[in-house]
Amino acid sequence: MKPAIFEHERMSSIDDVVQALANADGEVRVLGGGQSIGPMMNLRLAQPDKVLDLSRVEGLDGISEAGDRLSIGARVTHARIEDGEVPGTTGAYMQFVASGISYRSVRNRGTIGGSVAHADPAADWPTALLALGGEVKVVGSGGEKSIPLDGFQVGPFTTGLGWDEVLIGFDLPALGPNTKWGYYKVNRKPGEFADAIGAVIIGNEARAVCGATESAPFRVFDIEEKLSGGATELSVADAREILSGHDAGFDDYELQIHAVALSRAIGRAFA
Amino acid sequence: MSDLTININGEHVTANVEPRLSLADFIRDHQRLTGTHLGCEHGVCGACTVLMNGEPVRSCITFAVVADGTEITTIEGFDDDEPMAQLRQAFHENHALQCGYCTPGMLVAARDIVTRLPDADEDRVRLELAGNLCRCTGYVGIVKAILSVLEQRCS
């Protein structure tokens, strides 16, 4: 189980990366922590001609707070988030999510940017960050821009990231201390990818996300409305009812576990 | 081919390798340090766990070229390490190994637990071990061994 041949280029700056992407000939992939692309390359499910190694690029490791915004660099690892480096309520929420992602030795390498760029439907950050709201910061040939997390992931393993763009970080809301949050991941073993995720955040606005679907995670507006209206719980039956109105391609079992995940995420938020 | 310089178990190593070479294969086949094992090569079993700059990582899904400039510690490199000595003794006394195949990765992960989480209780230890598969022992001895070292280090 060894990868196909590829070239490895160590990048020294974001400009380097953008240029290398723009001049790409064949399949070129950015290498973050390698914790998703690594297994895929070993299995030869991914066979890039070239990988652009981000590990020496400056400026991707930052975590900073300015007013009610938080800025997190793409290369921040799950482990750093687990260890509480992100401040405030947002930090507490993200710490909870990070500690359920894989295992410590994967969290030490795997990055939040890589996770969102990879857009595995069963991964945690795409769902968790969609519930937070905020923006993805990218740089491409056309310069730097922000893309709202709403709609960033468009399908399984597909995002709004252009082929010549690199994800450099996130601009996220710093949640107020009274913000309630709940995150519920259904899986069979700690650290494994999710079978279903429910994520809710109830602050200035209420956001509720159904994750680990066949495709991209999606916001459940009917639930958000109830939460905004003061609901502090949601039965599994009601969650099922609401979710069955979404065209998520769920079979009965999937509908059930996603409904449970959302119902319990709300339960946790108000526990 | 790419050049790399790694410090493995205190020794400076330079090499010219294919980019597709994993850190695990570099350690095992090129450096002939075969204590680090491969159980899955896709990040799930933990048999290949080594320390990179003091933190546990999966050497099967870390390319050797990415480890350029880092310090790597493999199971062969813990001779003067107190927590590892304690763990080895505790693994021995608690029958925490049978075939021994998972053991090096398990010990490296266990060392991370006892040094990073001094207050861990049994549930936490079991949770942290979820990333290391052992097909033989059923984990009872492993968990006991780690708990006993946590206790020793506490007092």
Added chain:
Amino acid sequence: MPDGTSEFGIGAKVLRKEDARFLNGHGRYVADIARPKMLEAAIVRSPVAHANNLKVTAPEDSKGRFFTADDLSADCVAPIHVVSKFPGHKGSDYPHLANGKLRFVGEAVAVCLAETRAAAEDMVAATGLTFDALPPAIDMIADAEPGAPKVHDDWEDNVILDSRFEENTDAFKESAVSVTRDFRMNRQAVNPLEGGAVLAEWDAREERLVVHSASQIPHILRNALCECLGLSQNQVHVIAPDVGGGFGYKCVLLPEEIYIPWVAMQVKRPVRWIQDRREHLVTAANAREHHYSVTLHADSDGNFIGIEADIHVDSGAYAVYPHSNILESTMAGRTLHGPYKMSAYKVRSRAVATNKPPIVPYRGVARPGICFAMELAVDALARELGREPCDLREQNLVPVEAMPYTTITGGEFDSGDYPEALRRARGLIDLPAIRARQEAGEDDGRQIGIGFGCYIEMTALQTSAAARAGLAAIPGYEQAQVRLMPDGGLEIGVGVQNHGQGMETTLAQVACEKFGLEIEDVAVRHGDTATSPYSTGTYASRSMVMAGGAISRTCDVLGERIRKIGAHLLQCDLSQTEISSAAVTGPSGSVPFAEISRVWYRNPEELPDSVDPGGVEAVSGFRPEPDNSPFSYATHAAVVAVDPDLGSVEILDYVISEDCGTIVNPMIVDGQIIGGALQGVGTALFEESNYDAEGQPLSSTFADYAMPGSTHLPVLRLDHLVTPSPLTEFGVKGLGEGGAIPPPAAIANAVNDALREYGVEVAETPITPRRVLTAIWKAKQSRLSSVETS
């Protein structure tokens, strides 16, 4: 009988001699061995389950580095052909490399050699395959019938062996209550953490083939190599170094163990093949798949009358060497009764060939399936009778006063108190407390359930049983070679293979028991055909019984020779001497072993003329007398919580009350049982090798194949009964497999107990959340429709 006084003898908790090398990274598994100029192999494998007219196009520039079935046949390499003496058995060749026809996804087609494994995999990717796909046989029940796609063209149908076991069927008429159920145990992979591994080279100096393999059966592998490659026995040297778990997967021959050595001989360089996890999950998805249609009959008091069953075992495409592909179906057919008394028996059992990898005897062999079917039927009957399942078991288990007991199908239980094991498990798990807790209900809305599973395990397969089946490896007298070393220590050679069982310690304990040695003075050597006596190897929970017995008997022989020399040195009569504390003691004093050795090796001039020229090294053997197998047994009890919203199952408590006869090393016994139990939890709740309708495996990585982990069996308590077997040295019984047998039964019964208010019965492993919820919904549906119709 051991008196328990020897510090390192039978019954002592001796820490393992083998630990140090593993703890320090000095274990040596096949993949850790590299040879100068070694080539790495990667294998082209079948992408389809069933096809004919296979044509292979070699990658460019691969001459001398690419081998197919044509090359094997040009060199007259014989395929594996496993026979059976059972009438009606259909035999087939197992080609090492597929020859025109493809019979399962993952079947080996060609060998690619390169300097690195990665480069060899590049060659695999560049290999062209064409074939005409055929409809596959995937479903063992449908495909047992005429008209199904045939796995082997020259067979009439896919039924490899159709066995019927019928006794006293008239008695079924007396049945007052009967329950009928279907049970399924799905296919899984064995998954030792180290997969298969072979490193072979022709040693020109020794003029022999040297094969390192991760094998439980080095001597049997040597037999196979000789048979297939036409070599003589002394031209083949097989070494099984440290082996990273086996569990039965490595007690059968892998095709790679033949064709990799052959390829090494062609290229005149060492060749290494290391099975990766995907190869393992695809090509070794070969354990457990059973289906049972069972009717259990009882009289109105709940006394079992007998059992009727129709059993299918999905045996895959080929028969494996040496244990064949009918071990499971015949064992399931013959011993479905488990530990229970009954007077009538009518079981049909079919081994069915399908387009899947060949079945191998995974830990417990057929018994996890047997136990699952029987024990779930017992619980179903208890519900039918309104009885506590535990009581119904107690009433029907073979009682202690009936021992030794001849079963309805002619098996011979040697000893034990089966009901007592059940009572102890019931006590430990505190059945009344659980029932009270169930009454009270759970705050978190989960449902609690308790379940039991009882089993018996025939250990150390006896000569006559293997001979009756006509297996290619029939165990006879197991031998040990025991040598007093020049310094007075012992070196022991055995043909069984240690791959985690701690035998370098426990077998040494046997010698310590006999001679009063310190454990560090005894070294056990194994896993090398050049240095150990012939053996059929490690499988069937036989090593401690057989090799331990052999060491004991050989120590008797050697002890007498040592005593003779001692008597001479002590100037007394042989009859006045005895051995203790590694010395020969007589009326006038004692002579330590080191002194005996000095005289034999260094100062032979001091020996008497009457000395036995055989010296201080002996080989002798052991087999149970009479030629029967000791039976281990146990009751497992589980308490689970089922989340009725998610269908998930959590094990809250788990108790094992077992009897493996005399315990050689309590630490290692516990370790074997606990390790087995977690594997059983895997079978019960997690592990499944799924296939689609085309026979494509859907569980080819650890992301798709769920392994049990550190959080899944958090509480486990053990209790030991000790009933020495009358058949063996010291009264030991085998125990390596037992732990893995009843967890699926105990856990499924607990789940069904938890869900009894829903009227739900799960009847299939693994008990996944999807299966639990589907069962709950189905039960609801049928209740609704029965309300509607009434």
